Every structure is written in C-alpha cells, then in structure tokens.
Amino acid sequence: MLAVIKSYGLEGIDGYPIDIEVDVQGGVPGFDIVGLAGTSVKEARNRVRSAIKNSSYDFMPRKVTVNLAPADTEKEGSAFDLPIAVGFLAATEQIPSEGLTDYIIIGELSLDGGIRRVNGILPLLISALQRGYKRFIVPYDNAKEASYIVGAKVFAMKTLCDVCSFLSGIMDAKPVEYSKYESSPAADKYGIDMADIKGQSAAKRALEIAVAGGHNILLCGPPGAGKTMLAKCVPTIMPDMTFGEAIETTKIHSVAGRTDGERGMITSRPFRAPHHTASLFSLIGGGAHSKPGEVSLAHNGVLFLDEMPEYNKKTLETLRQPLEDGTVTVTRVTRTVEYPASFMLVASMNPCPCGHDGSRFKECTCSPIAKMKYKARISGPLLDRIDIYVDVDGVDYSELRVSAPAETSADIKKRVEAAREIQRERFKGKGFYTNSRMTNAQIKKYCALDAASEKLLETAFTRFKLSARGLTRIIKTARTIADLRGAIDIQANDIAEAIQYRVRGVES
Amino acid sequence: MPHSPADGILAERKAAEYLEQKGYRILGKNVNYPRIGELDIVCEDRGTIVFVEVRYRKDKELGDPLESITKPKMRKLIKAASMYLAGNRLEDMPARFDVVSVTDLGIGHIENAFYGDFI
Numbered sequence: 001m002l003a004v005i006k007s008y009g010l011e012g013i014d015g016y017p018i019d020i021e022v023d024v025q026g027g028v029p030g031f032d033i034v035g036l037a038g039t040s041v042k043e044a045r046n047r048v049r050s051a052i053k054n055s056s057y058d059f060m061p062r063k064v065t066v067n068l069a070p071a072d073t074e075k076e077g078s079a080f081d082l083p084i085a086v087g088f089l090a091a092t093e094q095i096p097s098e099g100l101t102d103y104i105i106i107g108e109l110s111l112d113g114g115i116r117r118v119n120g121i122l123p124l125l126i127s128a129l130q131r132g133y134k135r136f137i138v139p140y141d142n143a144k145e146a147s148y149i150v151g152a153k154v155f156a157m158k159t160l161c162d163v164c165s166f167l168s169g170i171m172d173a174k175p176v177e178y179s180k181y182e183s184s185p186a187a188d189k190y191g192i193d194m195a196d197i198k199g200q201s202a203a204k205r206a207l208e209i210a211v212a213g214g215h216n217i218l219l220c221g222p223p224g225a226g227k228t229m230l231a232k233c234v235p236t237i238m239p240d241m242t243f244g245e246a247i248e249t250t251k252i253h254s255v256a257g258r259t260d261g262e263r264g265m266i267t268s269r270p271f272r273a274p275h276h277t278a279s280l281f282s283l284i285g286g287g288a289h290s291k292p293g294e295v296s297l298a299h300n301g302v303l304f305l306d307e308m309p310e311y312n313k314k315t316l317e318t319l320r321q322p323l324e325d326g327t328v329t330v331t332r333v334t335r336t337v338e339y340p341a342s343f344m345l346v347a348s349m350n351p352c353p354c355g356h357d358g359s360r361f362k363e364c365t366c367s368p369i370a371k372m373k374y375k376a377r378i379s380g381p382l383l384d385r386i387d388i389y390v391d392v393d394g395v396d397y398s399e400l401r402v403s404a405p406a407e408t409s410a411d412i413k414k415r416v417e418a419a420r421e422i423q424r425e426r427f428k429g430k431g432f433y434t435n436s437r438m439t440n441a442q443i444k445k446y447c448a449l450d451a452a453s454e455k456l457l458e459t460a461f462t463r464f465k466l467s468a469r470g471l472t473r474i475i476k477t478a479r480t481i482a483d484l485r486g487a488i489d490i491q492a493n494d495i496a497e498a499i500q501y502r503v504r505g506v507e508s
Numbered sequence: 509m510p511h512s513p514a515d516g517i518l519a520e521r522k523a524a525e526y527l528e529q530k531g532y533r534i535l536g537k538n539v540n541y542p543r544i545g546e547l548d549i550v551c552e553d554r555g556t557i558v559f560v561e562v563r564y565r566k567d568k569e570l571g572d573p574l575e576s577i578t579k580p581k582m583r584k585l586i587k588a589a590s591m592y593l594a595g596n597r598l599e600d601m602p603a604r605f606d607v608v609s610v611t612d613l614g615i616g617h618i619e620n621a622f623y624g625d626f627i
Contacts, residue, residue: 045625
C-alpha cells in the first residue's frame with residue numbers, strides 16, 4: 001500500500017513542498033529512506049519505529065520504502081519524522097488515508113511518540129502560505145512562533161496519537177490563535193542606558209546620526225574610554241522593530257534554531273558581538289548545511305566588532321560584500337542560499353598598540369612603524385564603507401563625577417524615530433528603510449545641494465582625495481543629519497559635519 | 509563443557525516442535541545456500557513467512573543467545589531469506605526474522621528480532 005503525505009523543507013529562509021511517499025510491501029522486512037536524505041533524515045527510521053510502537057500502533061515487519069520527492073534536492077533535519085510515521089500508519093491502514101494531503105505535516109518524534117519542536121517553522125509557514133497551503137500540523141512547542149502568521153490554520157500537536165486521532169476525525173482540535181505583535185524595547189533587554197555614560201557628547205551625537213540613518217560607525221580611542229559601553233547602548237536608541245522587520249529577523253533566527261521559545265519571535269533588535277577569534281564561516285554563514293552567520297543574525301540590528309584590528313584580516317574583508325549589498329550569498333557544493341544581512345556595523349579600536357595615541361591623558365609609547373602596522377590591519381576598502389569615524393577620548397574627573405543626569409536613551413530614541421519616520425515615508429515601497437541604503441539615482445533625487453554645500457564638498461574632495469564612494473557616503477550622512485533636524489534641504493553645516501566624520505577615518 | 513553437534517541438532521528439533529505447537533507451519537529446515545547462509549527453520553505464521561534462527565546455550569552464563577547473533581550473521585540471514593523468497597516465488601509475502609533460544613531452562617521466542625535494514 002502506498003500513502004502520500006505533504007511536508008515542507010527549507011532551503012535557507014525559503015521553503016519548498018516535499019511529497020513524502022511511503023510504500024509498504026511484503027518481502028524481507030526493512031526500512032529504507034530515499035530521495036537524497038541526509039544522516040539526520042535517515043535516522044528517522046529508528047525514531048519512527050519506536051514512536052509507532054510506543055504509541056500502541058503496530059509496526060508490522062514489512063518492506064518499507066520512503067521517498068522524499070523532489071528526489072534531487074538534499075534534505076536534512078528531523079522534521080520529517082512525523083509525516084513518515086503518519087504515512088506508514090496510513091499505508092498499513094491503521095488510520096484512514098482520505099484527506100491527509102490537506103495538511104502540511106512537520107515534526108520530530110521522540111521515542112515515546114511525543115512530538116518535539118523543529119527549527120525554521122516561521123519561514124516555512126510564510127513560504128508555504130505564499131504557495132497556497134493553508135492547513136498545517138506542527139509541534140506544540142512551535143505554536144507560539146506559528147501564531148503570528150495570519151491566514152494559516154495551524155494545529156499544534158503534542159503526540160503522534162493526537163495527530164492520528166485528529167486526522168481520523170476521532171478528536172477535534174482548534175487551530176492556534178493569532179498573537180498580536182508587540183515589540184519589546186531593547187533597553188529592557190540589555191539593561192544599559194545612554195544616561196549611564198558621562199561626557200562623550202561628541203560620540204553620542206555621532207551614534208545618534210549613525211543609528212538614525214543606519215550608517216556604519218567606528219569608535220576609536222584609548223582603552224577604558226567607554227567605547228564598548230557606547231556600542232552596547234546602540235540598540236537602546238534604535239527604533240523598535242516593526243512587524244515586518246521582526247518577521248525578517250525571526251526567519252533567520254528560526255533557521256539557525258535560536259528563536260525565543262516563550263515569545264516565539266525576535267521582538268527587539270539583535271545585538272551581535274562575535275569575539276575577535278570568530279571564524280570566517282561563523283561570521284558570514286556556511287558549514288555543511290549553509291547556516292546563517294553572525295552578519296545575518298544581526299539583520300535589522302547591530303553587528304559589534306570590538307577591537308576590530310584583532311580580527312583575522314581575511315575574516316574582516318569578507319564583510320565588504322554584505323556591508324555593501326545588505327545580503328550575503330552562501331555557496332556550497334550542495335546548495336546556494338541567500339540570507340539577508342542588513343545590519344549596522346559598530347566597530348571599536350585603539351588608535352595604536354599601546355592605545356594612547358592622540359589622547360589628552362597619556363603619552364603614546366609606540367614607534368611610528370608600530371602605529372602604521374596597527375592601522376594597516378584594517379584595509380582601505382573596509383574603512384571606505386564606514387561613514388562615521390569618531391574619536392572617543394577619556395573623560396575628565398569633574399565630568400565623570402558630575403551628578404547632573406545625562407540624556408536618556410529614550411530621549412535620543414525619540415529623535416531617531418522621528419528621523420526614521422521621515423526616511424520610511426521617503427523610501428516607501430522601495431524595500432529598505434534608511435538613508436545609508438540609497439542608490440545613486442535616489443541620492444540625486446532626494447539630496448539636492450545648494451551652492452555653498454556643493455563648494456564645500458568639492459574642496460573636501462580634492463583636499464582629502466576622497467573616493468567616489470566616499471563622496472556619496474558623505475552626502476548620505478548629511479541627509480541623515482538634515483533629517484534629524486527635521487529639515488527638507490541639506491545645508492552646508494550638515495555637509496561639513498558629515499565631512500569631518502568621514503575624513504578622520506580615511507585620513508588617519 | 510563444549511557443545512557437540514548433536515546438541516545443536518537437538519535444539520533445532522525442540523525449536524521446531526515448539527513452533528508447531530504455537531500453530532506455525534514448518535516449510536523447511538536447514539535451508540542452505542552455499543557461501544551465502546543457512547536458514548535454520550522456515551515457517552509460516554498466518555500469512556507471514558518467518559525465518560527462525562535457533563540458538564542453543566546450555567545456560568545463560570555466557571550471555572543471552574540473542575547476543576550471539578552478530579551483524580555479519582544478520583547480513584547472511586537476510587541474504588539467504590531474500591534467496592528463499594525469490595526462489596519460491598514468495599517475494600510479495602510479508603516476512604520477518606525470529607530467534608528461538610533453547611537453553612536447559614526452557615525455550616525463548618523473540619519475534620521480529622531484527623529487520624532487514626539493521627545491517
């Protein structure tokens with residue numbers, strides 16, 4: 001007897017339907033899974049066998065062949081256990097086979113017949129829904145994640161027995177109720193606030209601009225000046241995630257198996273701070289199953305590289321492409337996957353090996369060659385992609401001990417949100433939200449410059465030998481500064497501020 | 509005391525009697541395929557062909573009889589069973605592998621001792 005069950009597989013953050021054909025015949029008993037099934041899929045036969053027996057169904061000794069169609073794409077993971085088990089029971093007529101294909105069935109089985117959670121439910125549901133599938137049977141532990149998808153009828157089940165009684169019509173079940181999306185402010189999650197940082201008004205201003213326009217920023221200063229603390233505050237001044245952004249980010253985290261079980265969704269902006277020993281693949285993504293890397297996990301949030309020169313040079317250079325495109329393409333022999341990687345890069349570094357070059361407080365003890373070598377660890381092309389460069393020097397004692405409260409993250413966030421709102425309105429329907437992602441044509445359209453600004457830009461261009469990219473980046477930053485003022489036109493002042501953030505990085 | 513060949517033959521006879529008592533129909537004994545393997549008992553249980561491997565142990569001190577069936581042995585039995593089904597035009601019949609252990613303490617019967625994919 002033959003039974004066909006519908007299931008769904010993932011490739012990156014997109015899915016494709018899989019037909020699971022279960023054929024049960026006489027002959028030497030055995031259990032074979034074909035259709036480019038990976039090790040974790042093949043192991044299903046042991047789980048399925050035990051789960052069926054322990055659910056008090058009969059696992060009769062038969063020659064069982066399971067085919068996962070399309071048979072030419074590699075399949076991984078344990079999410080096919082449940083459909084295979086249901087298929088076996090239908091093929092052996094232990095449950096009726098009518099109406100089985102109305103459902104997409106997904107789930108991992110435990111040996112006792114329970115259903116375990118699987119990764120990637122959210123992207124899978126979204127993809128399946130787009131293809132017109134409406135009814136789903138998923139693990140109970142994935143219910144929360146699935147509850148945000150409007151239009152899908154999702155039945156969350158705890159055991160194989162429940163699924164069978166439900167499919168046979170013995171047991172009635174209600175679909176998962178929709179949850180309303182609520183963003184959670186990053187300030188609560190990370191427990192840090194801009195008000196905790198004394199002084200550093202220039203750096204705070206630079207961060208505000210960077211966040212408002214989604215620009216990359218490099219903080220440079222002696223050890224202990226507060227670079228890391230400033231960087232950690234970045235998510236607290238970022239606007240709350242919209243539903244669309246949250247879905248995008250959760251999709252990636254779901255594939256990586258990192259969703260918040262309780263909320264089921266990533267509701268506050270991610271702040272990823274990989275250690276400087278991070279490998280290339282952990283950063284960019286890859287491995288045998290083309291998993292997303294840190295750049296993608298930081299999508300719609302912050303990627304923080306503390307002590308940037310300490311990172312492996314090759315690793316750093318790989319950031320160039322995602323920084324430019326906002327996506328990263330992971331290519332392996334078996335599959336090519338594209339992950340979104342639109343993050344804000346926040347990097348910190350010391351100005352020299354001893355860390356005190358240019359500081360007001362301490363003498364630098366490094367030789368000129370040592371300084372040069374240190375700076376050369378970060379390549380020109382990478383620096384070129386960082387719009388804002390800011391010096392973070394130590395703070396005076398009087399400033400440090402002052403008790404007057406500094407501006408809180410919430411205050412700054414309000415201004416950032418206002419600026420972002422202007423941008424959202426401007427780039428409506430274009431697929432991105434911030435000034436930093438404007439194309440050249442859009443710069444022409446939205447960033448008209450007056451004569452004074454034009455003159456200033458020209459002087460800077462020749463004097464500092466800027467690149468073409470450098471020039472457009474200055475204009476983008478100036479656009480953000482103007483947006484923060486709430487102004488429609490860019491003024492010479494805005495250009496001047498943008499230039500000084502830029503040239504310090506390229507110059508020094 | 510080492511087993512003599514007679515012990516094995518006696519054990520197989522005991523096992524066959526036991527199975528017949530259970531209502532199995534004996535189809536063949538010591539079905540031998542040279543260089544492939546030997547099936548101790550082939551019988552039929554309500555429409556299912558059962559290949560029985562008989563294990564004899566004087567007592568359980570040396571371990572359970574089932575433990576003495578190694579993977580290479582299973583492989584041999586599976587191949588022989590396929591030969592048997594094909595040779596008797598029984599390919600479409602459901603089949604299974606049982607083990608009957610004969611000790612001085614009594615007879616043990618394990619249905620579905622292993623599957624064809626255990627190799």
